[in-house]
């Protein structure tokens with residue numbers, strides 16, 4: 001059977017364990033040897049105990065856990081060819097020529113580069129007498145399938161990333177908890193949620209919590225936002241509402257591209273309306289806790305599909321990302337999605353917000 005390794009890289013997200021579990025079990029079911037690589041690319045570079053064969057029961061009792069049981073890390077070494085050479089040696093030593101990478105666009109970019117270099121890395125290892133001619137031939141091609149784990153839902157090519165739904169659950173729980181105290185005391189609450197240049201979490205949180213106002217990066221606030229905000233809050237209070245909720249995405253900006261912070265929003269409310277106003281920054285609470293049913297199933301389906309893709313792949317197959325399209329798990333070209341995702345980030349950086357939204361929408 002084929003040698004498949006699964007690893008998680010970059011930021012963690014809920015549902016990654018479900019994906020790891022599905023990769024291991026689907027792989028074993030189809031007669032493969034499946035390995036964990038611990039601590040992302042760092043474990044691949046360091047080798048040793050970081051690369052271990054998994055069995056059916058090593059993934060028991062993990063589907064309900066947040067984060068990733070096999071660890072995730074950022075890894076400088078893998079950005080250098082010398083690091084990738086070490087990683088290649090470790091994979092060959094373990095008979096691994098198939099990778100399931102679970103991470104964000106950075107991790108997927110690294111995987112694609114690694115695959116492009118694979119042949120020349122093996123040549124170098126052979127030249128250094130670190131592998132044999134037989135190994136060079138036997139392990140001549142590397143196959144890759146990517147899964148996107150991210151709470152931000154910031155990747156082009158999939159309707160949902162693994163972890164977004166759970167993060168929304170955390171946010172909604174927190175808002176619901178705050179609403180009861182805000183109601184009692186007639187307060188205004190400002191909630192800062194994650195999402196660097198993707199306002200998905202903020203927007204959906206605002207819609208599902210009956211928030212009065214939301215600041216999201218894709219729709220920069222006009223210059224007169226303080227006036228608009230105050231008018232809206234006042235109107236709601238005058239119509240009998242006892243509390244106000246404002247959602248601020250961590251990437252919120254105005255039309256100049258300058259950040260809008262929860263502190264700024266609070267100052268506007270306090271100075272103009274004299275409302276009792278509190279800020280809650282949810283931070284890593286959003287990444288925590290158990291994955292939702294949706295993220296568990298998403299991880300399961302994507303993990304199983306990744307193994308299927310690898311089973312069918314050969315050296316001529318382009319690397320794919322497993323994505324959710326409607327309610328279907330499908331394979332899409334990895335580098336096209338990464339390129340599109342980077343184009344969105346660039347458009348945001350260039351303050352071309354409409355372009356960013358349309359680029360994201362097309363994928």
Ligand code: ADP
Nearest residue numbers: 010011041074075078079103104105106107110
């Ligand atoms: P994410 O995968 O969540 O976007 P990062 O961008 O930090 O997170 O990438 C995670 C890891 O992937 C990095 O620490 C690095 O080891 C690897 N990586 C990212 N980009 C590249 C690249 N261009 N070349 C090689 N490795 C990369």
